[in-house]
Each structure stands twice: as C-alpha cells, then as structure tokens.
Amino acid sequence: MSGIKEMVHLLGKGAREAATVLVSATAEEKNKALEAVAVTLEENTAGIQAQNEKDLAKGAENGLSTAMLDRLRLNDKRMKSMIEGVRQIMKLNDPVGRVYDERILPNGLKIYRMRVPIGVIGIIYESRPNVTVDASALTLKSGNAVILRGGSEAINSNLALAKVMADAIASAGLPASSVQLVPTTDREAVGEMLKMDDRIDLIIPRGGEALIRRVVENSTIPVIKHYNGICHVYVDSEADLNMAGEITFNAKVQRPGVCNAAETLLVDQAIAEKFLPKMLERLRKAGVRLKGCERTRQIDKSVEEATEQDWNTEYLDLMLSVRVVDHMESAIEHIERHGSRHTDAIVTENQEKALEFIKRVDSSSVMVNTSTRFSDGAQYGLGAEIGISTDKLHARGPMGLEELTTYKWVVLGNGQLRE
Amino acid sequence: MSGIKEMVHLLGKGAREAATVLVSATAEEKNKALEAVAVTLEENTAGIQAQNEKDLAKGAENGLSTAMLDRLRLNDKRMKSMIEGVRQIMKLNDPVGRVYDERILPNGLKIYRMRVPIGVIGIIYESRPNVTVDASALTLKSGNAVILRGGSEAINSNLALAKVMADAIASAGLPASSVQLVPTTDREAVGEMLKMDDRIDLIIPRGGEALIRRVVENSTIPVIKHYNGICHVYVDSEADLNMAGEITFNAKVQRPGVCNAAETLLVDQAIAEKFLPKMLERLRKAGVRLKGCERTRQIDKSVEEATEQDWNTEYLDLMLSVRVVDHMESAIEHIERHGSRHTDAIVTENQEKALEFIKRVDSSSVMVNTSTRFSDGAQYGLGAEIGISTDKLHARGPMGLEELTTYKWVVLGNGQLRE
Numbered sequence: 001m002s003g004i005k006e007m008v009h010l011l012g013k014g015a016r017e018a019a020t021v022l023v024s025a026t027a028e029e030k031n032k033a034l035e036a037v038a039v040t041l042e043e044n045t046a047g048i049q050a051q052n053e054k055d056l057a058k059g060a061e062n063g064l065s066t067a068m069l070d071r072l073r074l075n076d077k078r079m080k081s082m083i084e085g086v087r088q089i090m091k092l093n094d095p096v097g098r099v100y101d102e103r104i105l106p107n108g109l110k111i112y113r114m115r116v117p118i119g120v121i122g123i124i125y126e127s128r129p130n131v132t133v134d135a136s137a138l139t140l141k142s143g144n145a146v147i148l149r150g151g152s153e154a155i156n157s158n159l160a161l162a163k164v165m166a167d168a169i170a171s172a173g174l175p176a177s178s179v180q181l182v183p184t185t186d187r188e189a190v191g192e193m194l195k196m197d198d199r200i201d202l203i204i205p206r207g208g209e210a211l212i213r214r215v216v217e218n219s220t221i222p223v224i225k226h227y228n229g230i231c232h233v234y235v236d237s238e239a240d241l242n243m244a245g246e247i248t249f250n251a252k253v254q255r256p257g258v259c260n261a262a263e264t265l266l267v268d269q270a271i272a273e274k275f276l277p278k279m280l281e282r283l284r285k286a287g288v289r290l291k292g293c294e295r296t297r298q299i300d301k302s303v304e305e306a307t308e309q310d311w312n313t314e315y316l317d318l319m320l321s322v323r324v325v326d327h328m329e330s331a332i333e334h335i336e337r338h339g340s341r342h343t344d345a346i347v348t349e350n351q352e353k354a355l356e357f358i359k360r361v362d363s364s365s366v367m368v369n370t371s372t373r374f375s376d377g378a379q380y381g382l383g384a385e386i387g388i389s390t391d392k393l394h395a396r397g398p399m400g401l402e403e404l405t406t407y408k409w410v411v412l413g414n415g416q417l418r419e
Numbered sequence: 420m421s422g423i424k425e426m427v428h429l430l431g432k433g434a435r436e437a438a439t440v441l442v443s444a445t446a447e448e449k450n451k452a453l454e455a456v457a458v459t460l461e462e463n464t465a466g467i468q469a470q471n472e473k474d475l476a477k478g479a480e481n482g483l484s485t486a487m488l489d490r491l492r493l494n495d496k497r498m499k500s501m502i503e504g505v506r507q508i509m510k511l512n513d514p515v516g517r518v519y520d521e522r523i524l525p526n527g528l529k530i531y532r533m534r535v536p537i538g539v540i541g542i543i544y545e546s547r548p549n550v551t552v553d554a555s556a557l558t559l560k561s562g563n564a565v566i567l568r569g570g571s572e573a574i575n576s577n578l579a580l581a582k583v584m585a586d587a588i589a590s591a592g593l594p595a596s597s598v599q600l601v602p603t604t605d606r607e608a609v610g611e612m613l614k615m616d617d618r619i620d621l622i623i624p625r626g627g628e629a630l631i632r633r634v635v636e637n638s639t640i641p642v643i644k645h646y647n648g649i650c651h652v653y654v655d656s657e658a659d660l661n662m663a664g665e666i667t668f669n670a671k672v673q674r675p676g677v678c679n680a681a682e683t684l685l686v687d688q689a690i691a692e693k694f695l696p697k698m699l700e701r702l703r704k705a706g707v708r709l710k711g712c713e714r715t716r717q718i719d720k721s722v723e724e725a726t727e728q729d730w731n732t733e734y735l736d737l738m739l740s741v742r743v744v745d746h747m748e749s750a751i752e753h754i755e756r757h758g759s760r761h762t763d764a765i766v767t768e769n770q771e772k773a774l775e776f777i778k779r780v781d782s783s784s785v786m787v788n789t790s791t792r793f794s795d796g797a798q799y800g801l802g803a804e805i806g807i808s809t810d811k812l813h814a815r816g817p818m819g820l821e822e823l824t825t826y827k828w829v830v831l832g833n834g835q836l837r838e
Contacts, residue, residue, distance in 0.1 A: 222642075369831070379837075411789055416788075
C-alpha cells in the first residue's frame with residue numbers, strides 16, 4: 001500500500017470505529033460534544049485565524065481572485081457565525097431513534113422502522129472553510145462519523161478547525177475520530193476515499209460541476225449530489241400579474257448568486273403583452289441583463305437574443321432568460337428539457353392548473369404563487385442543511401438532519417417461526 | 420455512435436417519454452394496464468413457452484446445469500404464478516400522490532412532501548425470466564418506466580414477455596415504452612446503460628456478487644444493491660432455550676437456499692453447554708453440516724473446524740457455522756465484523772439487552788425472538804418486493820412499491836417573497 005492509501009484507510013478505520021460508538025450516543029451526549037466544539041472554537045479563534053492567514057497569504061501569492069480570497073477568510077464575524085451555527089444545530093431535534101410505520105402482523109410479530117445514523121459520511125468540498133465546521137456539526141448531531149476532504153487553498157485553516165473539533169469531541173467523551181480531515185491535498189487521497197465502500201457509506205460532494213462529475217464517475221460509494229439550479233418561474237395566463245411581477249423580481253434579484261434564484265422566466269402568450277413590458281423595465285432598472293426568445297424581443301426590442309445555450313445556463317448573476325410560451329403544456333416541456341430538477345414555480349389563480357403543474361414538473365421543489373428563493377432547508381423548517389440534492393434517491397431538495405439518517409426494520413416476536 | 424450505443428439511447432429516450440406520462444397516470448389507469456398485461460400473458464402463454472423452449476434447447480446445448488435449466492423453465496405453473504403475481508400487484512395501494520410532513524410556515528407558506536415515481540429504472544438481472552414480469556409490474560404500478568436487461572440464457576423468453584407486456588400496456592392507453600427490454604446480450608449495452616445518467620434515475624442489479632460489483636464499479640447512476648445475506652442468530656445467556664432452539668432450526672433449515680436464512684449461530688458461553696448439544700444434534704439430524712469454533716468443538720467433537728473464511732460465507736445451503744461468544748458485546752462485534760448488514764436476530768428474555776442489540780446491530784432488519792426468515796417484503800406486509808437492499812441509502816431491507824418512489828417538496832403560497 002502506498003503511504004496515501006494507507007493513510008486514507010486508517011481514516012476509514014477510525015471513522016468506522018467512531019460510528020459504532022456514535023450510533024448509540026444519546027442526544028445529550030452529542031449536544032455536550034457540540035457545546036465543547038463551540039467553546040473550543042471560541043477559545044482557539046486566534047490560533048485558527050493564524051493558520052487561516054497562511055492560506056490567505058499563499059492564496060494571494062497564487063493569484064486567487066479577491067472573491068476567492070474573501071470566501072477563504074475566517075474573520076471574527078465568520079468565526080462567530082460558524083460557532084453560532086454549531087449552537088443552532090444543538091437546538092435541533094435528534095432524528096435518531098424515531099420509530100414509524102409501526103404495525104402488528106397477523107402472526108403477532110410487531111414491526112416498525114427506526115431512524116438510525118447512516119454511519120460514515122465523506123464530504124468533498126472546495127474552498128470555504130466554514131463547511132468544515134457546519135458539516136461536522138450536522139454529521140455529529142445525526143450520529144455519523146465524517147471524513148472531510150477540503151480544498152487545497154484552505155488546508156491550513158481546515159486542519160486547525162478539524163483538530164480543535166476532534167479534541168473538543170474527545171474531551172466530551174465521544175471518539176476524536178468522529179471528525180477527521182484528510183491531511184493532504186494529494187488527489188490520490190480522493191481516489192482512495194471514493195473506492196473505500198466498506199468504510200464509507202455516503203459521499204456528499206459540494207462544489208462546482210467538474211468536481212461533482214469527477215466524484216460521480218469514480219465513486220463506488222453512493223453519492224448524493226447537487227449539480228446546479230436552473231430554476232423557472234412560469235407566469236400562467238390566469239396569474240395575478242401584480243403578484244407574478246413581485247415573485248419574478250424576488251426570484252431573480254433578491255440574491256442572484258445562489259442556486260434557488262430564477263434563471264428563466266416563462267410567460268404565457270395570452271398575457272405576455274400585458275405583463276412583459278413593465279416587468280422587463282423593472283428588471284432592467286435593477287441591473288438585470290435580459291435575453292429572450294423571438295416573441296419576447298417583439299415585445300421589447302432591447303432584449304438580447306437568447307441562444308439554446310442560455311436556456312441551459314445557471315447564470316448565478318443578474319441575468320435572466322425570458323421565453324413566451326403557448327400554454328402551460330409548453331412551459332412544462334421547457335422545464336423538462338432545460339431545467340435541473342431543482343425548483344420551479346407557477347404563478348396562477350387556477351387551482352386545477354396549479355395541481356397539474358405540481359404533478360407534472362419533476363423537480364425537487366415545486367412552488368405555487370411564491371418565490372423559488374424559499375427552496376432552502378432553513379426556510380422549510382429543517383433547521384440547517386448540508387446541501388440541496390438534485391438527485392432523486394434518498395434525499396431530494398434540502399437535506400437536513402433527518403436526511404443524514406437512514407432506517408432499519410425492527411421485528412419483535414415471541415417465538416414466531418416461518419412456515 | 421455505435422449501433423449499440425444508439426439503440427440503448429433510443430431505449431432511454433423512449434423510457435423518459437413514458438415516464439413523463441406515467442408520472443400523472445392514476446391508479447385506475449395503471450391497474451387497467453396491469454390487467455391487460457395479465458390477460459395478454461394468459462392469451463400468449465403458448466407463444467411465450469415456444470420462445471422459452473428455444474432458450475432451454477440452447478441452454479442444454481451450452482451445458483447449463485439442471486438447476487439452471489429449471490430456473491429458466493416457464494412451465495404452466497410458473498406462467499400462472501407470474502400472472503397471479505401481476506394481479507396481486509394490482510391490489511396493492513398506489514403510493515404515488517401520498518402527502519406527508521405537511522406544515523404551515525410562519526409566513527403562511529403551506530409545505531408538504533408528496534410521493535412521486537422515481538422516473539426511469541434500469542434492472543439488470545441474470546437467468547430467471549419471471550423477473551421480467553415481476554419487475555415490470557412493480558415499476559409500472561409505482562409509475563416508473565423500466566429498462567430491463569436480462570441474462571443471455573433467457574433472451575428469447577424475455578423478448579417474448581416484454582413484447583406481450585408492452586403491447587398490453589399500449590392497448591390500455593399507456594405508453595408501450597413503459598416496459599422495454601434491451602434486445603441484445605452484447606455487454607456493451609450494459610456499459611452504455613450504466614453511463615446514461617440523464618435518462619435512467621436508478622439501477623437495480625439482481626444476481627450474483629460479480630454482476631453487482633461490475634454494476635457498482637461502472638455506474639454513474641445511483642445503484643441499490645443486495646450483495647448477500649450472512650444472517651446471524653445470537654442466543655443470549657437469558658434466552659428461553661426452547662424458543663432459541665426452534666428459532667435457530669427455522670432460520671437455518673426451513674429454506675436454506677435464500678438470503679434471509681441464518682448462516683451463523685452465536686451462543687453465549689453461559690448457556691452453551693446446556694443449549695448446544697441438543698441443538699447441534701437436531702441440526703445434524705436434519706442434514707446440516709456444522710462448522711464451529713474451538714469452544715463449540717469442545718462441546719461437540721464431531722463439529723468441523725470453522726476457518727476465518729467460514730464466518731464470512733453465505734452458504735445458501737444446509738451448513739451452519741457456530742461460535743461460542745463471551746457475551747452479547749462479543750456477538751455484536753462478530754456481526755459487525757462478519758455480517759452483511761442484512762438480518763440478524765437475538766433470542767433473549769431480557770428487554771434491555773434486546774433494545775441494546777436493536778440499537779447497536781447495524782443491519783437492515785434486526786429481530787428479537789423470531790426467525791430471520793421473516794425478513795421479506797411479503798412477510799412485512801409490503802405486498803411484493805423488487806429486492807432486499809443491503810445498502811443504507813434510500814431503501815433498506817425489503818423494497819416494495821413505496822421504495823420505488825421518491826418525494827418532491829410542494830410549496831403553496833399566495834405571493835410570499837423572500838426578504
């Protein structure tokens with residue numbers, strides 16, 4: 001075994017050992033460990049920031065953009081907010097142990113499903129060091145061990161954070177190996193992680209599409225991923241146009257750089273001439289660059305021509321593609337063809353059409369008369385999220401604590417035999 | 420594109436189109452299609468059997484074992500049982516559309532999760548042609564399109580069955596491409612299927628470990644798999660020994676060739692000398708070959724020596740490994756180390772120990788005072804199962820109709836905006 005392979009397998013062994021302890025840790029024990037994490041992060045803020053400075057200096061030297069450097073920076077405010085995040089997670093209900101689907105079978109067997117931790121979760125992410133803390137707190141609270149593989153730009157920050165957390169968890173009586181960071185930025189380590197299916201139960205990649213694609217192609221471990229958010233707002237012929245305007249504006253402008261912001265506006269031809277002129281004017285005033293189909297451009301000549309590529313693009317910016325469609329059917333077809341199954345909304349006063357849209361649009365969140373920006377774990381009341389899944393298996397949409405658990409079947413008998 | 424690649428992609432396109440129709444098919448429409456399938460299978464029994472004869476002749480020519488040929492054979496009884504299976508699936512509740520987790524958020528948004536079909540499911544299996552019908556009926560009832568890839572030995576039988584089913588489904592007004600079989604046994608076709616992640620949402624392999632391993636290593640599509648069933652019965656120091664004897668015997672002998680049969684008996688040292696002599700005698704009389712640890716062999720000298728390999732083996736036969744353990748803790752460790760996370764049972768009258776065993780043993784089904792043989796979709800009241808998952812994600816243990824669905828989030832507003 002190469003040194004790296006051996007090292008990764010040792011991490012796997014440690015994580016599996018931690019998982020066998022965490023599986024029966026009580027909510028109190030896990031919260032005690034989280035409180036220790038919060039306190040220790042507070043006490044070690046200066047030391048962590050010193051390590052963060054190393055990453056920042058190296059990043060500047062390597063020509064990272066100002067935006068990248070900003071994401072990397074653990075200033076006081078970020079440290080406070082990370083620590084506050086840990087304390088928020090303490091307050092959430094522990095999903096482990098919840099019993100459901102309880103039944104007595106005709107032969108007297110009592111059967112139910114029980115929520116249990118998944119086991120060992122591998123998280124592969126890019127630059128932001130706050131993921132190191134958020135992800136660790138969520139996996140710990142849900143009774144899982146975690147192996148973290150952060151971006152090379154943040155390696156010193158991540159090592160410092162992970163060490164502080166592991167020490168804190170151990171001081172609270174749970175295994176230090178509940179939280180482990182891969183201590184190298186060598187790519188071979190990721191390859192080894194992704195094949196270690198006897199020791200890791202789930203991989204969650206967080207980052208750009210190239211990273212996620214690489215993980216999916218190389219992993220023999222189940223992966224839950226989030227590719228991108230090409231979200232649509234469809235304004236139906238029977239929409240309240242005032243409401244439609246507010247929702248469109250909110251979905252695009254309120255925070256354009258995130259996955260649940262709208263990228264495409266679909267407008268029913270019946271109300272296009274009435275709705276679009278004012279809407280486009282308002283968007284343009286807010287600095288939104290507009291691209292549109294032929295019919296949109298007939299209504300507003302200063303809209304740029306949208307190419308096929310535009311309909312498939314997550315702008316993450318003050319840009320919007322606009323298409324006039326014949327009817328709801330065409331809107332659903334457009335979403336099926338160009339969407340990313342993240343979040344799509346209809347604005348309509350017609351309840352039947354709303355129900356049809358809900359049924360037919362195959363997205364993780366389908367919304368009626370509200371902004372796609374609500375597609376978010378905190379907004380949905382999940383407390384915190386480890387990501388938003390655009391997959392269909394296991395977890396769809398915002399992934400909270402419950403989605404970091406699985407279930408087992410429990411069967412209680414008094415001597416029943418199979419005939 | 421090669422011919423095979425093109426063909427597989429056409430199947431994918433057809434399946435995706437069918438899925439967009441099936442997603443909003445009612446239970447009545449789906450049941451009507453299933454009834455048409457049952458009737459058409461009845462009407463075409465002779466024609467199907469003629470194709471089956473071709474496979475049998477070719478199999479005999481190629482030197483398939485008698486057992487293999489028997490599995491392949493679609494005699495009248497098997498045909499009837501397959502058709503009866505379709506009618507049983509008609510009777511099951513349709514999970515699609517079920518609403519749960521309903522809440523009103525403080526801002527007035529109404530939010531719930533709704534069960535929806537997964538979309539397109541690929542099933543890769545080996546010889547038995549009845550899987551072609553069972554899997555199609557289950558996927559159709561749950562609103563999914565299916566792409567079937569059967570074993571080469573059954574290709575003529577499978578083609579005949581799939582054609583009859585597709586015609587029947589079309590005659591009932593649902594898309595013929597709801598059920599499609601890959602019409603070639605070329606391995607390249609499987610490779611293409613496993614990379615077609617834009618058109619297939621889930622792969623379920625059914626067959627031996629080599630097949631499943633190959634699928635897992637090559638798929639970029641999520642896979643739910645069943646490796647094997649190394650199931651344990653642990654007889655605790657506080658067991659009712661009479662009950663323990665009955666359960667052990669049932670778990671091993673009632674049907675040894677299936678995944679939920681016991682492979683290993685773990686016995687607490689405190690009761691080993693009292694329990695084992697009679698137990699081993701009874702098993703031996705039933706034709707069970709016994710392998711044991713040193714302590715077992717001290718109690719019964721005619722037990723063969725178990726090697727490390729035995730603890731990791733799914734015998735699927737009248738064979739049993741027996742180990743005397745120090746206490747429940749050692750039993751749990753043994754299961755953690757050698758089990759396959761399928762089904763494990765404890766026999767004990769001590770409720771606290773039972774709860775500890777339930778919590779700590781990380782298996783899809785954990786049983787108290789009953790036989791591992793109950794680990795089965797039909798026994799659990801799921802009606803029918805497409806397999807038993809030894810994975811932890813999405814579906815664990817028996818997979819019924821509900822496990823062939825996923826959920827979407829539905830958010831209903833009246834103009835709410837994100838601040």
